[in-house]
Amino acid sequence: MPTPDKGGEKADQWGDAWQLHKIYRDTESGTHMNRPGLEEMLYDAEAQAFDTLLVFRVDRLSRKVRDLAQMVDELTKNGVTLKSITEPFDTSNPAGKLMLQMLGVFAEFEHATIVERTKVGMEKKAKGGNFVGGSVPYGYQLDPEKGGLVVHEEEALIVRKMFKMYALGMEGASAICNQLNDAGYRNRNGRKWGRRVVLYMLKNPVYVGKIRWREVLYEGQHEPLVSEVLFEKANDVLQERHEDLKGRQWHNGDERLLTGVIKCARCNSHMFGGGGCKKGVHVPYYVCSKRFNDHDCEQDYVRADLLESAITEDIKAMFRDEQFMARVWEEANKQLGAEKPNLEREIEKVEAQAAKTQAALDRYFEAFEAGTLKAELCNEKVRDLRTRIEELASEKRDLQARRERLELPAIDRDMLSALVDNFEQVMAEAPNPQKKELLRRLVKKVVVHDRRTIEVWYGLPNCRRIENWGKWLPK
Known part of the structure; x- marks a missing residue:
């Protein structure tokens, strides 16, 4: 394309x-x-x-x-x-x-x-006070000419009503939703108001003429809908009531690079990313899920950052080793060579089926010419057999094409150099999800035996057993 x-x-x-x-x-x-x-x-x-x-x-x-x-x-x-x-x-x-x-x-x-x-x-x-895009805040609309925020008068009335009701301290977010919904007011999507939406609006500084970008506030070019005094009063009440958008925050391990491939050798359970604080500093670990959930495994914690760094350096070393990569290419060619006899047998099998089908087709023609087979039945049988012959011919072409393509290019220095450079750049600069995706292509599994032995199985034809990793455990 x-x-x-x-x-x-x-x-x-x-x-x-x-x-x-x-x-x-x-x-x-x-x-x-x-x-x-x-x-x-x-x-x-x-x-x-x-x-x-x-x-x-x-x-x-x-x-x-x-x-x-x-x-x-x-x-x-x-x-x-x-x-x-x-x-x-x-x-x-x-x-x-x-x-x-x-x-x-x-x-x-x-x-x-x-x-x-x-x-x-x-x-x-944002620093210039202009709207940076995304969903237009309720109470505003986009100026079709300048692209900035302008007041939507009907919606602005509801926004001001929310702030006044909440700032008085007589109504909570849920009660405000109920009153608005009972009065027939709906949000921009035509749906009933919800508590989280109201809380988000009460905390949004856009309504006092500010533009927020990455938690930094800038003076906006748009008209505020409420005064600074009313906004601060409403947020003081928010703090007093402890009403918050956030619920409980659970660690899900998504940011650790080896989740999904790292397992505990003692109980065969997956290990996930966890963490603890040491002298006020967060330290990441891989933790056996059975130990964490059921307290039924004695597997040690493993320092996640150090393990990930060691595996990354190991892969870099392999990519830089031209002799090793040449062996990888050689091994891959051996595997492909082993596929060729199987393909030859499959081609012979397809050819035999095609010959058998052609013989059946010839017999139907002979029967029709001899007058022992009606034309309608002959046409139906011939159509089915010809379709089958075409399918077998297509299958044979596919197998022959696969046989012709079972060759790997020779190892290339420039290609290896580019591979190393790209790998190092991604692992140094990319967000964790992309690093994880790349490692998942190269690391098939990591098996934690104990504090001394961790096994790393790579997608390349190589297995490394890393020993003396006791320093990765929590002290």
């Missing part, structure tokens, strides 16, 4: 070697999946209109790793191989699929970097 200018020209150069089915073009970003060109391509792939999809870069398909992985799975099911003009991978083999998944993580990180630059522009806008 190349872009019209850059990708299309390069795709034409590949067209000399391949039979071109169609060029799919999209002008929209790879952030979204509902794009006409992409949808047309996926429809044609499902119909098996082509067997290879050539893109300029994988991020032209999608910048989200999950969407990209699902798309490749669908393409693979339909017998379609994904290739890139500018990136060295081929999804017809395991190493290519691994490379694709990592490139997807890098693309998502690049997109996140662009988003961060956009946020810098939004901060500049």
Whole structure:
């Protein structure tokens, strides 16, 4: 799916070697999946209109790793191989699929970097007192010409009513909701008012002419709906009543990089990210879920930050080791070589079925010519057998194509260098969800035996047993 200018020209150069089915073009970003060109391509792939999809870069398909992985799975099911003009991978083999998944993580990180630059522009806008976007606060509407906030008089009356009722201290948030709902007032979506919405509005400084950006307040260009005195009075009452938007906050472990792959060897339970305070400093650990929930396991805690750092450095060292990566490529080729005999047997089996079906078709023709088979029955049988012959022919072509593609490219120094650079950049700068996604592609499982032995199994053909990790345990 190349872009019209850059990708299309390069795709034409590949067209000399391949039979071109169609060029799919999209002008929209790879952030979204509902794009006409992409949808047309996926429809044609499902119909098996082509067997290879050539893109300029994988991020032209999608910048989200999950969407990209699902798309490749669908393409693979339909017998379609994904290739890139500018990136060295081929999804017809395991190493290519691994490379694709990592490139997807890098693309998502690049997109996140662009988003961060956009946020810098939004901060500049907020400092100027301008509305930075998002949902327009109730009580305001957007100026169609200038794009700023202007008062929506009907809604503003309700906002002022809320503040006055609450600031008097006679009505709580729930009582205010009930009064508004009983009086027939509805929110902007036509629904009844809820307690959390009212509390959020009472705490929102936009109503005193402020713009909030990342917890910093700036003087806004818009007209305030309530006075500073009324706003402060309402928030004083909020503190006195201890009414808060937040409920109980439970630690869910999502921010730890190895959740989902790290397990306790003693009880075979998953370990999750937890934490404790030591001298006022939060220290992250991996904790056995059975020990935490049932107190029925004696597994030690493991320092999460140190374990993650050690595994990251281990992977960097492997990527920098050209001899090791060459062995990885060699092992992958061996595995692919082992697949070839199976493919040959499958092709022979399909050929035998096709020959048997063709023989049956010939017998029906002979019976029809001899007058022992009626035309209607003959037509029905012939139609079914021809359909089966076409299916077998298609299956044979797919198997032959797989056999031809069972080759890995030679190890390439430039590719290894780029792999290391991208990995280090993501692990140093990307948000935790992207780091976690990348590690999940490379680390299959982590098994904690005891305070001395932790086993790390990589997706690459290598297993490391890391010993003497007692320093990672809480003192």
